[in-house]
Amino acid sequence: MQSSQVNISSKSELLMDAPMFVKMMLMQALVGFFLYVNCLMIFTFLKKEVFWEDTRYILFAQMLFVDSAVMVLTDVLLIGSFYQLRIHMISCIIMCVVVSTLTCCSPLTLVAMCLERYVAICMPLRHANISTSRTRFFGFLIIWSISSITALFTFIAYLSVVRPGPLFSYVICGLEIMLEKEWQAQARAVILLVFFLLMIIIIVFTYIKIMIAARAASSEKKNSTNKSLRTVLLHAFQLFLCIMQFLTPYIEMPFWKLDVKVFNNVRYTNLVVFIIAPRCLSPLIYGLRDEKFFAGLRHYAMCGLTSLSQRRSVNRK
Template sequence: MQGSGDNSSLSNNLLYDFSRVFMKITVQILVGIFLYVNCLMIYTFLRKETFREETRYILFAQTLFTDSALMVLSDTLSIMNNLFYPIHIIPCAILCTVTTNLTICTPLTLVAMCLERYVAICMPLRHADISTSRTRFRGLLIIWSISSIIPLFTLVAYLAVIPSGALLSYTVCSVELMLGKDWQAQARSSMFQVLFLFMIIIIAFTYIKIMIAARGASSENKKLTSRSLRTVALHAFQLFLCIMQFLNPYLEMVVLKIDMLAYAILRYANFIIFIIAPRCLSPLIYGLRDEMFFHALKHHALCDMKPSFIKLAFYACLFLFCV
């Protein structure tokens, strides 16, 4: 009986180790593909002057930059957590603050994209006057300012309660480390709820307005308005996935108390579904669905980069994104 129990325990341990290794490899492959495609798209954006003069492409480029930076930081923190690698408290707090800032910046940029489509469809005669370089600069400044409020509040609140001697210690870095007190977690959660409710209202408003404009549009503009409706709907789905990302830690804590294998699988699944997946939608929406950008992307990827293995990787990434 004891030998049977030992075999069962050994089998469970092997299954746990195999599942963790498989999920780790899967995540790193997906992160590599994501970063490769994003780098190609950033390169395409920088090479073509037309894209640098249009608001929607500038906002798209910002999502590429913030999502790529967020992916690198999140993946680095995930690897360090899996290896239980301790780092100094101060760099950890800075990393967590920057990661939260980038996490909020993406959905705010999505809202700005929806507003840009609303102006283009519902106020076409004023679009050129509204979409100026000064307006774009102010819009980007507002996005980064709002996205900095919650992480800066979290950082200041953390520094206010942590003992001075603890700042010299080392720890396994995670965002939850900065939420030691209940009031910190509750205040942060409340701020996120207000922010995302505000963004949902704006996206719903733009969708309804564009839908109304689509009903009264001429046959020539039907295609453009329908495309804009699908774009706003995809952005709403992205925003939903981003919101779910902040609920994951609470679900993971519950599963952790039940089963370690289920916890490990759930954590990697959440990373793929709620961090990688919403960031993959932006390249799909604006990079592959936009004909002008897609042709420019293909041209620069296949003409400016000569090695055949890069071309093969490019087509493989496009296939995976389309699937």
């Protein structure tokens, strides 16, 4: 009994060391900043009706929502792990299922955005007929259905092997807690690998098609086509980072029972590189590079002062 108390106290001392505390404060600042930027962009989307009928902006808004939710929930899990906070097992399972679904939804939305650019560039005459509200509805239904496959499999597999007793216990919540047996982790890895290969094939296909269209395009359309080509490349890099986060539970699991301090450092690094970094690219790709969206974003970020100054300059003239 005394040895366990000493072990717990030593773990808490490790967790409360100054460098890790500074890292946690830095993490909260990063998450807070990007949440503010994402919320400002979502507000811009909601205020401009012109974006509501454009598929790429709707997908972008979904990406912002999913990214924001993933950042918040992952940050909550990191804080719980840092302070060794225990929550009810059922609440932890629900949170893990939601995080797993959202994590898969993010790269799938990226793939859908690449496909939208492919249709717009390579099939411009059919783009209006394909990009309808009915098509968007089925597209979102497919995205969310596929996103839930991994989470549902992990959930059902966990219930099939766990005893009823642990479901009513209190645990330090983490995504690895539902991987009770080795075969569960291996099966989940296979599912994610299949998803990864399919998404890579679609990204490469769209890039090649848009590149061919760029070479054949006239000088008037060349700039637009080249911009779409760069967008797909950025999405491919963003997709790579998103896919890498699927591997983070397998990187972190060996340290789960070995050393709490090392485990938290590894989890912190994975969170910054594979969770926060890919979600920094979403505002860059559409929020800053898209002239139409950036104009609305700047207007609301400056609280309407830009349009007011423009009106004053026109009146002076």
